Amino acid sequence: xxxxxxxxxxxxxxxxxxxxxxxxxxxxxxxxxxxxxxxxxxxxxxxxxxxxxxxxxxxxxxxxxxxxxxxxxxxxxxxxxxxxxxxxxxxxxxxxxxxxxxxxxxxxxxxxxxxxxxxxxxxxxxxxxxxxxxxxxxxxxxxxxxxxxxxxxxxxxxxxxxxxxxxxxxxxxxxxxxxxxxxxxxxxxxxxxxxxxxxxxxxxxxxxxxxxxxxxxxxxxxxxxxxxxxxxxxxxxxxxxxxxxxxxxxxxxxxxxxxxxxxxxxxxxxxxxxxxxxxxxxxxxxxxxxxxxxxxxxxxxxxxxxxxxxxxxxxxxxx
Amino acid sequence: xxxxxxxxxxxxxxxxxxxxxxxxxxxxxxxxxxxxxxxxxxxxxxxxxxxxxxxxxxxxxxxxxxxxxxxxxxxxxxxxxxxxxxxxxxxxxxxxxxxxxxxxxxxxxxxxxxxxxxxxxxxxxxxxxxxxxxxxxxxxxxxxxxxxxxxxxxxxxxxxxxxxxxxxxxxxxxxxxxxxxxxxxxxxxxxxxxxxxxxxxxxxxxxxxxxxxxxxxxxxxxxxxxxxxxxxxxxxxxxxxxxxxxxxxxxxxxxxxxxxxxxxxxxxxxxxxxxxxxxxxxxxxxxxxxxxxxxxxxxxxxxxxxxxxxxxxxxxxxx
Numbered sequence: 263x264x265x266x267x268x269x270x271x272x273x274x275x276x277x278x279x280x281x282x283x284x285x286x287x288x289x290x291x292x293x294x295x296x297x298x299x300x301x302x303x304x305x306x307x308x309x310x311x312x313x314x315x316x317x318x319x320x321x322x323x324x325x326x327x328x329x330x331x332x333x334x335x336x337x338x339x340x341x342x343x344x345x346x347x348x349x350x351x352x353x354x355x356x357x358x359x360x361x362x363x364x365x366x367x368x369x370x371x372x373x374x375x376x377x378x379x380x381x382x383x384x385x386x387x388x389x390x391x392x393x394x395x396x397x398x399x400x401x402x403x404x405x406x407x408x409x410x411x412x413x414x415x416x417x418x419x420x421x422x423x424x425x426x427x428x429x430x431x432x433x434x435x436x437x438x439x440x441x442x443x444x445x446x447x448x449x450x451x452x453x454x455x456x457x458x459x460x461x462x463x464x465x466x467x468x469x470x471x472x473x474x475x476x477x478x479x480x481x482x483x484x485x486x487x488x489x490x491x492x493x494x495x496x497x498x499x500x501x502x503x504x505x506x507x508x509x510x511x512x513x514x515x516x517x518x519x520x521x522x523x524x525x526x527x528x529x530x531x532x533x534x535x536x537x538x539x540x541x542x543x544x545x546x547x548x549x550x551x552x553x554x555x556x557x558x559x560x561x562x563x564x565x566x567x568x569x570x571x572x573x574x575x576x577x578x579x580x581x
Numbered sequence: 582x583x584x585x586x587x588x589x590x591x592x593x594x595x596x597x598x599x600x601x602x603x604x605x606x607x608x609x610x611x612x613x614x615x616x617x618x619x620x621x622x623x624x625x626x627x628x629x630x631x632x633x634x635x636x637x638x639x640x641x642x643x644x645x646x647x648x649x650x651x652x653x654x655x656x657x658x659x660x661x662x663x664x665x666x667x668x669x670x671x672x673x674x675x676x677x678x679x680x681x682x683x684x685x686x687x688x689x690x691x692x693x694x695x696x697x698x699x700x701x702x703x704x705x706x707x708x709x710x711x712x713x714x715x716x717x718x719x720x721x722x723x724x725x726x727x728x729x730x731x732x733x734x735x736x737x738x739x740x741x742x743x744x745x746x747x748x749x750x751x752x753x754x755x756x757x758x759x760x761x762x763x764x765x766x767x768x769x770x771x772x773x774x775x776x777x778x779x780x781x782x783x784x785x786x787x788x789x790x791x792x793x794x795x796x797x798x799x800x801x802x803x804x805x806x807x808x809x810x811x812x813x814x815x816x817x818x819x820x821x822x823x824x825x826x827x828x829x830x831x832x833x834x835x836x837x838x839x840x841x842x843x844x845x846x847x848x849x850x851x852x853x854x855x856x857x858x859x860x861x862x863x864x865x866x867x868x869x870x871x872x873x874x875x876x877x878x879x880x881x882x883x884x885x886x887x888x889x890x891x892x893x894x895x896x897x898x899x900x
Contacts, residue, residue, distance in 0.1 A: 291820065295846045323870070324643075381764040445700040445764030447867035449823040451844045501610060504768040525770045527614045548766035551642070 268396050268570055269435065272472035273372035276310040277362055278303065278461055280377040282332050282429050283549065284319025287449040288441060288457040289377030294320075302458075305465055307472040315358060315376070315429055318350055323447050325549050326351050332376075333427045340365060340432075355429075363432035373397075374433035375464055377457060380442035381548045382557075383511040386414045386456065389438040391426055393418060393484065393565050398437040400477045400570045404467040405460055415514055416484040417543060417560065443511075446548055476572035485514060485541050485560040493556040494524050494532055503527055505546045505556055513543050516562075524556070587715050587889055588754065591791035592691035595629040596681055597622060597780055599696040601651050601748050602868065603638025606768040607760060607776040608696030613639075621777075624784055626791040634677060634695070634748055637669055642766050644868050645670050651695075652746045659684060659751075674748075682751035692716075693752035694783055696776060699761035700867045701876075702830040705733045705775065708757040710745055712737060712803065712884050717756040719796045719889045723786040724779055734833055735803040736862060736879070762830075765867055795891035804833060804860050804879040812875040813843050813851055822846055824865045824875055832862045835881075843875070 278296070280289025296303055296312035303310040319326045328349025339352050340359050362371045378389075388405060390398040399416070406414045417440070420426060430436025439460055444453050471477075494502040503526035509517065516539035517523070524532035534540075542557040544550060597615070599608030615622055615631035622629040638645045647668025658671050659678050681690045697708075707724060709717040718735070725733045736759070739745060749755025758779055763772045790796075813821040822845035828836065835858035836842070843851035853859075861876040863869060 291823075291846070294819065381767050443764070445762070445867050446766060447870060448700050448764075448865055449820065450829060450865065451823050451826045452829065454823065454846075455826075455844075500613065501768065504610075504770050504773065507770045507774075510769060510771065525774075527610070527773075546767055546769065548764050551766060 269372065269471070270573065272307055272573060273435075273468050274308045275371045276308055276373045276375070276465070276468060277313050277371055277433070278310050278375045278377065279313045279315040279358075279362075279429055281317070281320040282315040282376055283325045283330075283378065284316050284321070284327075285323050285325055285446040286377075286379035286444075287447065288379050288444065288453045290314070290320045291449055291454060292377060292458060292461070302462065303465065305469040305472075307469055310375075310465055313358070313361070316351065316354060318354075325446070328352070330549075331355060332429055335359065335365065335429055335431050336425050336427050337365070358429060359432050362429075365432040371433040372435060373468060374430040374436035375461065376428065376430045376436065376438040377461070378438055378440045379444040379446075379453065380440055380544060381445055382442050382513050382543070382545050384415070384440060384442045384513045384543060386412060386460065387440040387442075387543075388414065388416050389419050389440050390416065390484075391418065391420045391428075391431065391437075393482075393486075393563075393567075395435070395437075396567060396570060397435050399482055399567045401437065401464055401467050403477075403480055403482065403567070404470075405463055408459075408463045413514075416482065418484055418486040421487055421489075471570070471573065474572050474575065477570040479569040480567055481564060482567050483562065483564050485543060485562055487543075488540070488559050488561050490553075490555045491523075491542075491557050491559055492554040493551070494526060501527075503532065506531060509542065509557075510546060513545050514541055516540070517542050588691065588790070589892065591626055591892060592754075592787050593627045594690040595627055595692045595694070595784070595787060596632050596690055596752070597629050597694045597696065598632045598634040598677075598681075598748055600636070600639040601634040601695055602644045602649075602697065603635050603640070603646075604642050604644055604765040605696075605698035605763075606766065607698050607763065607772045609633070609639045610768055610773065611696060611777060611780070621781065622784065624788040624791075626788055629694075629784055632677070632680070635670065635673060637673075644765070647671070649868075650674060651748055654678065654684065654748055654750050655744050655746050656684070677748060678751050681748075684751040690752040691754060692787060693749040693755040694780065695747065695749045695755065695757040696780070697757055697759045698763040698765075698772065699759055699863060700764055701761050701832050701862070701864050703734070703759060703761045703832045703862060705731060705779065706759040706761075706862075707733065707735050708738050708759050709735060709803075710737065710739045710747075710750065710756075712801075712805075712882075712886075714754070714756075715886060715889060716754050716790075718801055718886045720756065720783055720786050722796075722799055722801065722886070723789075724782055727778075727782045732833075735801065737803055737805040740806055740808075790889070790892065793891045793894065796889040798888040799886055800883060801886050802881065802883050804862060804881055806862075807859070807878050807880050809872075809874045809877050810842075810861075811873040812870070813845060820846075822851065825850060828861065828876075829865060832864050833860055835859070836861050
């Protein structure tokens with residue numbers, strides 16, 4: 263498995279983005295809070311920059327106003343010539359790419375941590391793009407070790423061959439926090455505190471790394487997206503049923519062949535026709551209805567993450 | 582306590598309205614299902630009419646597109662002269678008033694049952710306007726007796742002196758079903774089935790009444806709205822905190838003086854300063870942020886509901 267090069271210098275330029283989706287309230291209100299009072303984001307070797315990623319959508323308390331910002335960081339959108347009727351989020355993605363990127367360039371931020379909520383029962387979920395992102399996976403491991411009593415799953419969202427499209431992909435390194443269940447437009451104190459603590463722990467990890475800490479190799483368990491599964495549909499394209507009560511809220515649990523997946527309005531059940539167990543995630547996420555996704559089918563995998571070597575000592579200035 | 586006159590004739594004109602708020606999915610999809618296949622709404626003495634109350638908002642999966650439809654059935658909106666820039670929902674309220682009303686007229690529908698979801702943890706909640714609505718309270722009692730193992734609370738929403746503003750107020754009699762918690766834009770199979778069963782039981786009750794059944798007097802426990810409580814706010818009007826974890830999800834439970842109500846982003850708690858216990862409902866409802874309502878403070882009351890007398894026997898046609 264090929265790996266991204268690990269950082270060989272301290273991470274100085276770090277950003278925490280909230281409100282990439284304007285109705286995912288933990289990140290919206292953490293970003294707003296830190297923009298007023300950024301003290302919590304300071305560490306001895308760096309200060310993370312808070313960013314309210316989609317201010318217009320946050321003001322309207324909607325996921326987006328023109329198109330989904332977090333699907334807009336592809337080279338097609340970032341490099342196309344700006345035209346007057348570009349959706350707001352296309353313009354905003356280019357602004358964020360100038361601020362935090364440019365994507366895939368040496369001038370990009372060292373790390374972007376992007377904050378999300380889901381209506382699905384996913385608990386604390388850490389989203390990295392792919393298993394070759396060693397630095398992000400060590401960060402995930404660090405977060406898992408902070409509260410070993412609470413499940414904290416790692417989800418690898420990138421489908422094979424798919425270009426990265428999320429805001430954190432404009433930085434050299436990044437990942438997302440996904441906390442649920444929380445309804446769109448609702449700010450739950452428990453989720454808010456938990457996300458705040460996770461961000462603090464992530465910044466602590468970066469500080470440890472910057473200070474010269476080495477992190478040993480380990481074996482990681484993660485869930486990797488395999489395919490997206492749509493709702494049952496009537497002839498006119500509208501829903502013909504919804505997620506079955508036996509699947510609802512069972513994110514990350516194995517779905518066995520023959521188990522019910524959907525309940526039709528007619529009362530009939532639709533059964534899972536796969537040949538072996540899969541692991542559904544983002545089950546019945548509100549924002550995915552319009553994308554034609556009832557859940558994301560994932561596979562559970564275990565893989566080896568190589569050690570993250572300590573940074574070389576900083577050169578001592580000449581006497 | 583003054584009482585509304587009870588019906589002295591069978592209820593023939595009955596409507597079930599869903600999607601009055603376009604992102605409350607149980608009602609949206611029940612209405613759409615029944616518009617295709619209304620068989621479930623037929624009873625021997627009447628057929629209930631399914632109505633998708635706010636089709637534009639349902640198509641956009643938003644609560645409303647112009648203004649909250651379910652606050653628009655006041656005489657000021659219903660009787661004002663139509664102007665071209667009326668919000669969509671003002672026009673739609675007048676259409677529904679023509680279809681199901683006119684409000685407070687002899688030509689109005691006999692009963693409207695309006696279907697809602699909340700993000701609050703309110704379980705099954707039956708919403709009537711006031712304790713003098715004897716027919717609706719007998720219907721509530723009937724629904725409570727259908728599943729005595731499950732709490733099924735009655736909430737009286739009308740504040741003292743307030744004009745009725747909800748869609749069911751255009752009919753001679755009406756009430757609303759409020760099921761939660763369900764995120765906006767999510768269709769949970771369990772809520773869908775439960776609402777479907779409640780509607781069936783409500784229509785069964787009307788059928789029993791139409792067939793000449795009498796219902797005895799009883800003592801009812803209900804929650805009555807007393808006042809609306811806003812979130813703590815910063816100087817710029819934005820949230821300074823949110824519902825305290827110890828209050829979150831505790832709808833209908835007593836809130837004692839001195840108990841925490843809000844958790845500020847600073848970490849400090851805001852305590853309840855009342856002099857006696859109150860009963861919060863609609864705690865952290867997504868749609869109420871913009872209305873400045875963190876929860877509705879209610880009082881628990883017990884009152885006597887007089888008997889609902891049997892209809893007089895239908896006159897026998899002359900031989």
